[in-house]
Amino acid sequence: MQDHVTTHQAEEDARNEAIKIYLNGRIVPKAEAVVSVYDSGFMLGDGVWEGLRLYDGTWAFMDEHLDRLFEAAKAIDLDIGLDRAAVRQAIVDTQAANDMTTDAHARLMVTRGVKTRPFQHPSLSRSGPTVTIIMEHSRPSIPRPIRLATVPHLRGLPMTQDPKLNSHSKLNCILACIAAEKAGADEALMLDLHGFVNTTNACNFFIVRKGAVWTSTGDYCMNGITRQKVIDLCRASDIPVFERNYSLVDTYGADEAFLTGTFGAQTPVASIDGRQIGTGEMGEVTKRIRTLYKDLIARECA
C-alpha cells in the first residue's frame, strides 16, 4: 500500500545483513540461523518472546523484560532451560559478537523446541527449548504520525489466549493489522469485549484530553513496559493520568493520541477512522512525555 508506515520502521542499515544471531548457545551468521520445520514455534506458534532496546551500552529495563519473559514461560509451562543470569549473558554475548554499543533492538524468542511428530501435543516437544536472539542495528524512523483504524478483531478474555502473553502466535493481532491496512491505515486500534478502546495490534495506546492522559484499565492488553513507564512518569511529573474505560467518542474527540512500545518509545497518532486527532501532528503533552522518557532512558542507561 502506498505511503504505508509501520510502528516498527527503522532506518535502513546495511550492517544488518551481516549480523550474528544467537541460536541455542551458539552465535552464528544470519544465513546459518535456521530452525527445524518441526520447531514448535514454526509449527504452532508455541513460544514466548521479548523485544528489548539498547541505549548507550545498556539494555533498558532488562529486569522488567526478564520478569515478563519468565512469567510468560511459567504460564505456558515452558522451561527456558536457562536462568535469568544466563539469559542476560546470552544477550550481552550476542551484543558483543555484533559489536553493538547503542541503537540496537533484540528480539529474544523461546519456543517449546523441536517436535518428534508434526502435531500439537506439547509432549511431542522433547529436545528442549529453542532459544534465539535476533539483534539488529535499529534507529526508529517513523516518517509521520500514524493512522489507525478500528477493526472487528477484539482483545480476548484472559481465559482464551491471555492478551498479556507475548506469545509467538499473534494471529489475532495480525488479522487486526491486515484489516486496518485494508482500510487504508497503518495499524489497528482494537476494542475490548465491551467496546471500550483498548490497545493497538502491536503497541499500547494513550489519548490526551484537556491535559490529562488516559489509557485503558490494562485489562485485555499487553502489560507493556513502556506503558507502565509512561504512567509512572506522568504521576511523578504532575500530569494527570487515568487507567480507565473510554469509548471511541472520547477517542475521536481527544486532543492527542500516541502509542507506546519498546521499539518506538512514543509514536504520535494523526488520525483514527478518518477523524483527525488534534492538529494531526505530535501534540504538546506527547512531546513532553517523550522528553521525560528520554531523560528516564538517559538515567537508566547512564
Ligand SMILES: Cc1ncc(COP(=O)(O)O)c(C=O)c1O
Ligand atoms: C501487543 C503488544 N502491545 C504492546 C507492546 C509494547 O510493550 P513494551 O512497551 O513492553 O515493548 C507489545 C510489545 O511486545 C505488544 O506485543
